[in-house]
Amino acid sequence: MNTNTDLANRALAHIGEMRISDIDDAENKAARVCKGCIQQVIDEVLREHRWNCAIKRVALSQLALAPEHGFARAFQLPGDFLRLLEVNGEQFGESDEFFEIEEGARLLTNADKAEIRYVRRIPVVEFDPLLAKAVSAALAAEICVPLNLNLQMQAQLEGLKARAVSKAQRIDAIEVGSREVRPIERLLGNSLLIRARGARPRNPLRYQLP
Structure with missing residues (x-):
């Protein structure tokens, strides 16, 4: 089960910083930085992709x-x-x-x-594992400069987030079924003409009207 503190600690691990016990710890600089931007980061990552869990x-x-x-x-x-x-x-x-x-x-x-x-916008506890991975990488990229001023690491973490989103897109393409997958075949397969013939063509791109 994910919490904001869990995501913050994953992000801190990405940049080599010490773990925090609570993201609400106002006396801890890393906790303050993470808390200050985590919701914005979450919203940005959620908007970037049609996450099934959201x-x-x-x-x-x-x-x-x-x-x-x-x-x-x-x-x-x-x-x-x-x-x-x-x-x-x-x-x-x-x-x-x-x-x-x-x-x-x-x-x-x-x-x-x-x-x-x-x-x-969904509670952190409902995050898909790939969403949690993307958010932690994005959060790490956001806090990287304020905490250790490493611009090169920030670019690497942006790449890690992009790969997590890309992987989610590939998995979603399987899970969403006929609405987004192979739209040409879906449209032709649902046509009245093809249904009247009693069979769906195996290769709709080669289908020719009688």
């Missing part, structure tokens, strides 16, 4: 006050919102509808509903 679905509540112009409706985003993934079943940025996030708290749209999937 994804949630929710139907948003429409706000009584509509936008002054540009959109017909405004919906309240959740308090733990960090990054939008899908709106009404379509990936954000690839939807036929126009959406916009304003003030970090409202989703503006002309649609009459807003059902979203999003990356949320």
Whole structure:
């Protein structure tokens, strides 16, 4: 089980610093530095990738006050919102509808509903092991200069974080199933024409209409 102190100690180990007993220890410089930036680091790492452990679905509540112009409706985003993934079943940025996030708290749209999937801020105890690894590396890179002024080590730790995120992306590509994996095959396989023929083509890129 992860705690903020655990993540801080992993980060301190990366840069060769002594362990701390509690990240809330105001008398310890390393604890103060870690505490001062850990939440920002966590939020940044969570926003960088669609971590499965942090994804949630929710139907948003429409706000009584509509936008002054540009959109017909405004919906309240959740308090733990960090990054939008899908709106009404379509990936954000690839939807036929126009959406916009304003003030970090409202989703503006002309649609009459807003059902979203999003990356949320989650408790440290819920971190996936790869997320914990990425956060500890990112935190180490953040505290490296304030604690030991080592710019070369900071660059190495940024690389370690990038590799952890990349590994998570590869694993997620397997775990998320048909929505993100091999989209061309998924779309063709779901078409009415192919289903009417009673079989899904083994290589959809070679499929030709009759």
